[in-house]
Amino acid sequence: MGLAAPPGAAQAGGQAARDRPGATPSTPSNPSASPTSPTSPTSSISPISPTPQSIQARPDHATITRSVTVVAGPKADAAALALVEKSLKDAGADRVVRGERAPGGGQLAVYVDGAGAARALEGLGARGSGGLPAEGYALGVGAGRIALSGKDATGTYYAAQTLRQLLPHRDRPGARVSGTAVRDWPATPLRGVIEGFYGTPWSHAARLDQLDFYAEHKMNIYVYSPKDDAYLREKWRDPYPADRLAQIKELVDRARARHVEFTYALSPGLSVCYSSDADLKALTAKFQTLWDVGVRTFAVPLDDISYTDWNCAADKDKFGTGGGAAGAAQAHLLNRVNREFIAGHPGAEPLQMVPTEYYDVRPSPYKKALATQLDKNVLVEWTGVGVIAPTMTVAQAERAREVFGHPILTWDNYPVNDYVTSRLLLGPFNGREPGLPGRLAGITANPMIQPAASKIALYTVADYAWNDRAYDARASWGAAIEELAGGDARTVRALRAFADTGYSSSLNPRQAPELAAAIAQFGEDGDASRLDAVLRTLQESPGVLRDRLADRGFIEDSEPWLDATHAWGEAARTALRLLEAINAGDDARAWQLRERLPELVRTAKSFVYVDMAGKRVPVLVADGVVDAFVEDAIGAHDASLGVIGRPKASTDLAVYQDNAVSRMTDGDDGTYFWSAAAPKAGSSVGLDLHVERPLGTVTLAMGKSGSPDDYLRHGVLEYSSDRKTWTRLAAFDGTAEVTAEPPAGAKARYVRARAVRAQENWLVVREFTVAGADAVTVAGGPPAAEGSALRSAADGDPATAYRAARAAGPGETLEFRAEAPREARSVVVLRPRGAPAGAAKVEVRGGGGWRTIGALSGAYTRLAVGGGAVEGVRLAWRGGAVAPVVNEVIVR
Template identity: 50%
Template structure:
């Protein structure tokens, strides 16, 4: 093929654009072409040109015999989506066909790098764009100017990635002219399905492989812990039906230029010195080779290396870490020799060491460094199982201490250790230069495959071009990629499931969930303190409204991705309910600023109802049913603080203990029931406690605490309590003071005078077979008023009518009869400024009365509706009575509050 015919094919106007000439632009000149579309992952070099390219109905494609079919398929899909309907395909050696089309003046697309098509190089030369020679593996050149588009990869993977950039630049069918030169910083970029719990489905994996292709990630490690043929039954061959599914995955991976790595984990039972086990391992690898697998790994993590699986290993290698390293090196070297070295085209063998998470040298690492074949790649998680940071220095040290090339197994966004949370924030904490010292990075994802794509998108962006990586911009691009038209709703959801242990470790700060909501709340609290909350409240309410509508918005906007919606459903519902509860909290507090107790009490009821709904949601996890955690350390603390402030305005102490537990939940007996003020409800664990497990309360801040009461067990399970434990308290959650041993179901204890506590807990100190039921935990302060409640009609939880807890309710079992009354008696007479009655249902009527010194009763007003506030004129009394109107509705009273006059 001659350079001349390429020049004839390209319009003359195209060639002059490569020469920069200063020419005045007349006033009537056409407007400048639009800016280039953003490409992800962020390219290294993308230079705009003055021209513009629009995809017409007829397109000429110039390809070679070696042009990558997957790349060509992407290109043609983009062309069709832009309106092209006629394709004239010409091979790179058919000059006659080129000559026939050269005068058409339409669009000509060259697809294929130097190993695929000769014509593309000539087209690039005509465009005065250097070819891809010299770029790293998977690098490419992509150029477009008037009438010509050229895609040229340094290899077929590069051409495929050029097609992915072409897809983004021509999403609208038109693009400004450009020249692009791009390559990945990390050779291996991808994902390892290495979490504990339910593995991804076959459909999940197929969708993931397509996603990796779109985002220019080239590695998928098949390592689900719960595949028995990887671990417990590693010697056994796959049944034909399961092998067929793996074959489909391998084929789909190849179509997306993804290396499918099969990771076999024999460490639970392998005899390192056994010829039979080595042969079984090689035979298993061969069965994978036969279906197209070309990359293999042998993880030896999460096993004991102080216990041998066979006596022969003890005799051959001895004991200790050095022996374990020697034994593992012996087996891996034989696999390297007998399988890897005998299969041309296979990728380098990978292994995960038993010591995979630090940089401290050890006899084990010394054995690997000195005895393991240097061709083997060692996987490492960083400094820690979950590394907050990975620096250039650490990457260099890892290579030195292990003595091998390092592939990072990065435990983000994996959530198998915190199954109640979704980790939807960006990839952070890795220095750009780590790629210079690594073979690559594979991110360990969540159990939720679709939701993992947000973090996977950002990790792929980092690994492609870490020097230009912006986690915030990349995160927004990931949201747009997954959410499409529902990106705004997805952003609200994701930012309320944003934070993770990685964020806390990397920043050194407490949890950073809900980055948009946090400052809005801070502004609202500050404005409320200044008694001018209206503007701040409006801004806060606006965002809370988006949270409240998020479930409907996201389910409507992402209806085309039902898998994602099914994965995140419980968390999505919780975000909506927290938004609803937050709006009621704002209205509740604003009503109190206006002095409107009735509205405030009504809004409080709506708030509590939404909060209870949110905390009753359950999600099934590998650790049993859990309450999902969204808006972590933001929403619930805000709601509790708002309730505490409101309750103090009503005249209550405003202490809102929140339940804490390290144990799971049986059915719907949620932890919140152990602080609901009702001894008939209870929290029930889903298994017997282990030593170190705890149940307790968090008071929100350190304060004076004088007494603790804990009621455990229940009539049908009298032995379900902590049989061996200690009662403890702490002001900071770090330093704990022991109060007394716990060996009985009922615990009652006075704390030392002046004791400051935020946390109170029972910690298990001995093993037991019984589960644990906690009916109620009550924490008292020296300033908490104490009342006795007597009276009729009979009903449930009579003490709740005056227990300083507006969430507990006395519910009469029947309508009042003549003479029925409820009496609240204080420990001693005191002056009263007013009496407030909080009822959860309107309908019951009563005269509100106070007792005089002679024992007579004086009516100060009527109780009607849900909220009643009556002045008491400073009368000194120790008793308040509700004298019921006969025949009304059965009373439901949350609290009768004798309020002292304000201090002068």
């Protein structure tokens, strides 16, 4: 189930997977030891992923000899044997041979299954695979031997995957492998991935690469269900072209060789007639073509469809109307598929289905129909309580099993990003209760549109699904980064910094936690060198990854986010130097750095992800952290200048995609904040004016073209000095454009618009502004260019600028006059870098006349007034060939 949904519409996701009906918690009856971590501060055992249920260090070791003999049992898995032999050669063995018995003479022997492995494990004092559940295994290393024994062929293959991780990578023999005893089994029968998102489907090469990744991490299921494969949905009745079917066969063959079950998920719900014999025949005929290329597991997802509108009159006549009728119709079709196709194909795995109501545990007529009428050996998929469930508990899973009346396979919508294509979701699998896997038939994760970039999160999914009791989200996340970076320290640092910028999701509410912690530490101790080192790593991480990361797919997937990370790193380091200049009292240097920031931020915001429809989506990295740091540095500079600066916007509403709350105050009526949910009574958007100050006109412009009804239908404007006590300014109803005049003398630091009733429509705010009651009047010339204004030269925001339409003529002046005289020590004039010196005389008016205090000296001019009240400031232009630009004139 993909998650892309238009604003105001019910969201849905995508699904499919497989399991053995009636699965019970995967705990052996007599485990040899309680679960332990594979490593400890004093252990020499290499980290293993997923974390084994039981792993113990032994005091002895085995040595990789020049020649190694593999003694295989008669039914040893071929794929496991091939992996063992390759791993031994990668560990430094020159020659790996098969034999019926150990060679002696100090040569290393590796026993794979059979009586030899059982005796070798017994000789090491380790238990064999007896008593373990399916896919369990035992592995022992020590006393000059290695032994692997699987409960079944897949268990042996997983033992080989663990051995691969224990062995070193060496180009010559002689490596010593620490003595180790492992007894391991999965926490849940099915563990894997469902390619079930909307958007660009993965490439064939990416799918093959993913199957290799799943095998390495003991995932045993891949569900083929891309929402934008027309042959799965819109054209479900049509056969695949020969070349497409050949690709699916290659995937099936690769999956089987990797002990991964390939599941084919057909989604007929957009047009199927449930009671039609012809449609049943079309569905089973499609399944037959997939059976013929090796598929043995099938699913029928019925998500993201209407179940109140029938596709044929015959269904209404046969089943009636309503949710219960829809459940009965779906059960009727699925039971026929189950009995007439699945049951008729020996070797087929149990049928899977995705219900139309897949995201809660509330009883309903639809769920009751499935629970009572659908064949009990059909597996039901479920996303948790919510399309994207922030948490998932044992109690919820047990309730789902009860309400659906069938074994439950979770379709976990993480790290899928089709609903937030502006983001890479690079944080760990989180919020799932220990003990949950044992209550499920299995766990499948819906990944991102970007396959290689999904590997960080999928690594952690595999860790949790295999051994939830030992799972630590942060530790698993770090191990995923370590593996993807190939253990290279510099690459690890770069990848960790980059992954931190995409940490946030519904499962991980904190964005960029490591960067945020470094910024918070700087706020406490002021150690700029420490923070600069963190920001330098961030800025340089894209270059390091492009140079050193072996997985080139990850680079290709991440290109615009890598570019944005570099740009935000540069902007943040510039902001840090701005803060240092402010603290040092170097005003000219501070303005030079401040003036660079808008362009750096524009560049950082300019990078886009282009989706399959050609839409250009601005990408987000470390949003709310790195951009907030830059904004705060600019705010500190405003404070040092004595100006108010641009208000800071906030809201308690979720943000839809990249329509950030800061767009309410960017001065551009063409951009907007857009909520991701309808306002409730008490929901608000607000402004922080940074300091308490007199209030001028308050304006709130809501709604937009295409969404004219997305505004607060019933609300109030309020203001406050402490954000605790609020005074009502105005009430409004049924209007998207609100203007209010505060009473004379009103002062506040905070202004907000608050909903007084709940509503169904979402909220768009184009601009939210508060004029200053003590605004400076600007007059004179030259006239402002189109898109500019004279007032921008004294609006309290140095980021805006007055740009003249032409060069100044001799004698022209630009005059600034406040409503009342103010005491002043100096006048500061801010202009862009490269502004010419001597372009104008700076004059002040006090005591009834004008007097010259100096001339403009460049981008930053500060001139002493000499004390006393200043009634106005004037720039007397000397003429020239360049149209003047003034960012701000400040009386201090």
